[in-house]
Amino acid sequence: MLWFNCDYNEGAHPRILEKLAQTNLEQTAGYGNDPYCRQAAELIKQLCQAPQAEVHFLCGGTQTNLTVLAACSRPYQSIISASSGHINVHETGAIETTGHRIEALPEINGKITAEQIAHLCKAHWEDDNPEFSPQPKTVYLSFPTEYGTLYTKKELEAIRQVCDDNNLFLFVDGARLGYGLTAPGNDVTLADLAALCDAFYIGGTKIGALLGEAVVIPNSKLQKDFRYFIKQKGGMLAKGRILGLQFLTLFEDGLYMQLAQHANDMAAHIKKACQQAGFAFLYDSPTNQQFPIIPNDVLAQLEQTYVFAHIKQIDHKHSAIRICTSWATRPEDVEQLTIDLAKLAKETHATHRVSFIKQ
Amino acid sequence: MLWFNCDYNEGAHPRILEKLAQTNLEQTAGYGNDPYCRQAAELIKQLCQAPQAEVHFLCGGTQTNLTVLAACSRPYQSIISASSGHINVHETGAIETTGHRIEALPEINGKITAEQIAHLCKAHWEDDNPEFSPQPKTVYLSFPTEYGTLYTKKELEAIRQVCDDNNLFLFVDGARLGYGLTAPGNDVTLADLAALCDAFYIGGTKIGALLGEAVVIPNSKLQKDFRYFIKQKGGMLAKGRILGLQFLTLFEDGLYMQLAQHANDMAAHIKKACQQAGFAFLYDSPTNQQFPIIPNDVLAQLEQTYVFAHIKQIDHKHSAIRICTSWATRPEDVEQLTIDLAKLAKETHATHRVSFIKQ
């Protein structure tokens, strides 16, 4: 079987394994206090043009989200998120378990707007008894979103403005950050994120690392005592250097962006093949996740060879799936998939072709 | 410098890196649902002679402790631990942050007794208002302890009996489990632990892995819904197989025990050299951590070549240090250290030799 269901089916990019092997017998300090973590942090700060930022390395997305958001919040404060946000749908209530409500806003293509956030804040502060509901404090965005879509720089700037107006933190979940940064049409850079966010993270797990997320914290208020949070939440590895070494490999000569670009290119091929086959899409994504709506009989045949993630039943004849590429996706597999897509679509009657508009 | 300060200065045993490289491009399911995690779990269950147990793989010690202890506890229940227990001294209050009090009992050589536990339970239940204090629910032990010492099988059986009498869970922190299992004089086996504990973990990070702890859960009450806890607490890796692969390597042909045995042997050499040099010990440890009390001038000279962990000032002329070996400790380095110890001790006046008895 060829797996296109997610972007973490394989191990790490080979150069990461090589770096781990080369340095394996060196003796270094533990808990992220080693030279490799320091080098990787410096490198990332440079790329972010954020010399005052702090960079910390954690293990995975849920861990990173719950740790950063704990640092952002007093017990009575809430986190504003798209209803489709990862913290709201795939983290087993980790945020609530650290004591905070998620104010889930309706999303369009996985995104929320500055206006929605401003409206929520206004409603809170204009209430006769604001203290009867959680106080909005942090905006959580994903870049790209769960649906592979992107915020524009202008949209982020507008959200930043609302954050400034309402004394909110802005935190961007970048589990798939590279795929967003290298996407066609994207106008957001690492430096933009460092300038606009109070904290964000650069996802490694889903872009070539064995595991690891690099948290960038430009806001000094959130820097303070952050290592207490990492340790307390179980995110501080004794052999912390294995995270630093991976990010060093990914960033010392542009590997991270190359891997992300590759995945996006592969996804673009698949997207085009779906379009040519006449399939609609649940969301219009420029990144490594594609959400085509496929006739069930076509899907059944494809699934004899390929593994996809089922997203939802559209009607009794069509399903939306997620096709996901990664750094490890082989061009020959994508070639084969596009051929199979074209062939199967042709065999299928025209009546199957639907034009889907998301409600 | 030669580092003897801890057992996580290096990377992983080379065979682990090889296994990761060999399997790197295979595609597997995520989140621990892959064949390697399953194989490793089966293997561990066999070695534990516990076919009904469940085995889960987590990233590090603090994470494992806070996750298992959350699963053991209702909000009003407490965890009984030696005052020197890792959860009480080196985890930033992680247990309290999940809502539970640690009832820290005075320890002798890092250990607590069945009698102490029974006494605490009796005091709780005989109080006129037991509901005014946290209800004791789980006993947390470390094997080996923070001081490298070991519980005997008889001591564990006595503690198990008290747990049965008082409806308590018994959880053993095995961050350094292998060093205990292979220590001279030890009479406890994996199968014993599986028979006596409700849950325990087999530490990988400190015995040859890059990261990873294998939680063994014989008690079905704790098995229920355990994956919710792992996910919620941030311990579920997307590429979960990197944990399974490491434990498979460590256990498929006895590597884990070999590595632990090696470290213990190296530590025994150092222990003997310290004894011959006339140094007393803070604790009498048969495992990979040794706690000699060394004249400060000897220590100062050793520290030009070697890195140790300072434990405490004994008096103005002597310090207790921790010397730690690991799977990666080289015999030639230990040889050199023992020679240097002997030489420096000889040069030092007899007046420096103290006979220390721990109070």
Next chain:
Amino acid sequence: MLWFNCDYNEGAHPRILEKLAQTNLEQTAGYGNDPYCRQAAELIKQLCQAPQAEVHFLCGGTQTNLTVLAACSRPYQSIISASSGHINVHETGAIETTGHRIEALPEINGKITAEQIAHLCKAHWEDDNPEFSPQPKTVYLSFPTEYGTLYTKKELEAIRQVCDDNNLFLFVDGARLGYGLTAPGNDVTLADLAALCDAFYIGGTKIGALLGEAVVIPNSKLQKDFRYFIKQKGGMLAKGRILGLQFLTLFEDGLYMQLAQHANDMAAHIKKACQQAGFAFLYDSPTNQQFPIIPNDVLAQLEQTYVFAHIKQIDHKHSAIRICTSWATRPEDVEQLTIDLAKLAKETHATHRVSFIKQ
């Protein structure tokens, strides 16, 4: 000014103050272990026809909700509530702060249905990775709802069935229980609640007491160790008897139901006056809270004499308000209000009369 904005503007029913005064110098045990708490508990169990139930007395609604729901939930479990539920809108995230997500379902007239709950459970358990989202465990209903509406016995039975099918607890918030039990058309009794719920509470604060809520727990699983929860959450009064004494007064000869009936009667008069004035209602409530939609100019004049709670702006000419009666509402004040309503409505042009249908 005459206050109709809520049902807790006054102190307690005079007979409660008398009872407190009569018993004031008696010496009793503290923390709810006194004869009065025992008598009140026995009385309530009899009225509930639930000899096996336990009854505990707490101080207020938020405290009761957070305490009972903590007892219902493991850390990874969620509470299902109408989006308009008190725990979701007026308790400052108290439930999340104890670690649990509220799964807020869309409501109709403040109510949710058995079908919605069943659907949510089905979606959870059919997910490939149910452990990635909080596990639904407890259904939270209010009787009456925040909008003064009532569940029928049949609706509650259907919800109970879904709870049984999905291993859920059912908890009913009865902050205004008496107003529901004595409402026209209601077919639910205390005994029904005791038979259908795992826990529910009988609100005292809003029906004649100074403070106090009586929690009735028919399910023995939730009875276990409940006093630990009360104490830990700060709900156990040293002079606990002041709660027992109040509930004894309210229930020893039917005072509670009389007070509730009085408030409902007063509300019915106001409702009728609003209907006769041609005003629509935001919700159709048979209890002590009425939600008429009133022309802003009429409202402005009324508010020179009366205090109401503003609920929402309907359009630029109309507002929905809450008019609330209580045990202390005086018939002469209601009489005056109905006269004023009729007069002002007549003076207002017919064009103001809108027929509002809640979307």
Next chain:
Amino acid sequence: MLWFNCDYNEGAHPRILEKLAQTNLEQTAGYGNDPYCRQAAELIKQLCQAPQAEVHFLCGGTQTNLTVLAACSRPYQSIISASSGHINVHETGAIETTGHRIEALPEINGKITAEQIAHLCKAHWEDDNPEFSPQPKTVYLSFPTEYGTLYTKKELEAIRQVCDDNNLFLFVDGARLGYGLTAPGNDVTLADLAALCDAFYIGGTKIGALLGEAVVIPNSKLQKDFRYFIKQKGGMLAKGRILGLQFLTLFEDGLYMQLAQHANDMAAHIKKACQQAGFAFLYDSPTNQQFPIIPNDVLAQLEQTYVFAHIKQIDHKHSAIRICTSWATRPEDVEQLTIDLAKLAKETHATHRVSFIKQ
């Protein structure tokens, strides 16, 4: 039976019940936003000579402690307390359940010292990895202590200095504050507490109120958003005025201090009688709690008439008990107790008289 076991066996001082009755039918705003709460707060601020302070009214001691300490603490911060502190021994782990460790220091006569606190902070900050243990943030003292003893003004000033040096909050639990303020030899005033503490509370429950504690918050950092904490933790009463009314009664003409003085006077009589009977004391208390050590046979006879709290078995012939007086203690009962004490002590052999020195 005559109860001397605690200071909350009766209801409220009659003038409090009168005040509640007089104002009973007045209509006021809820949730502490009424004129009586405002008046009581103003009065207390004046008595504290702290015009910038905020005063809030909560229901009970555990609730107050957990609410204030939550406001003082970030998730990784700890509370320093005497091991005998109420939060450490009688609150079911409420503080840990809000996520914080209590650093329990050994006490002498229920008190801790500035030196102990300074030492703990020094040890934390000098550790190589301070982030591996909870960061000390708040000092929790009780005035009087659980043993009825008092800090001198000089001792409090020294502790304040250490707090300033280490960026700590100082919070004083005044559940029995009046008994301390009116004790012979006390040199601490309300104004001193307001000047030295970041927050403290004036206990009402144990000094004449039905329930209620007045939290005084001089530090503006802790004032911010404090009502969110009260509401979220379940401490905000709908009929909040019943707390304001009680404190108004207690403080508008000195009643609070008179009641406390009376209890202290009664306790002094009993203390003297115990001394004359030759009994030693577990602690030397100048306040309303006395801890005599009494021969078991004397105790057995006394307990046919009087109720005491058993504190601990001293040896097989003697027990330490707590004798507690309150505003409601009748002089004639104390007179009878002192007569009985004298008589029974005389009948008892001299060999029973022990001179106990607390270790």
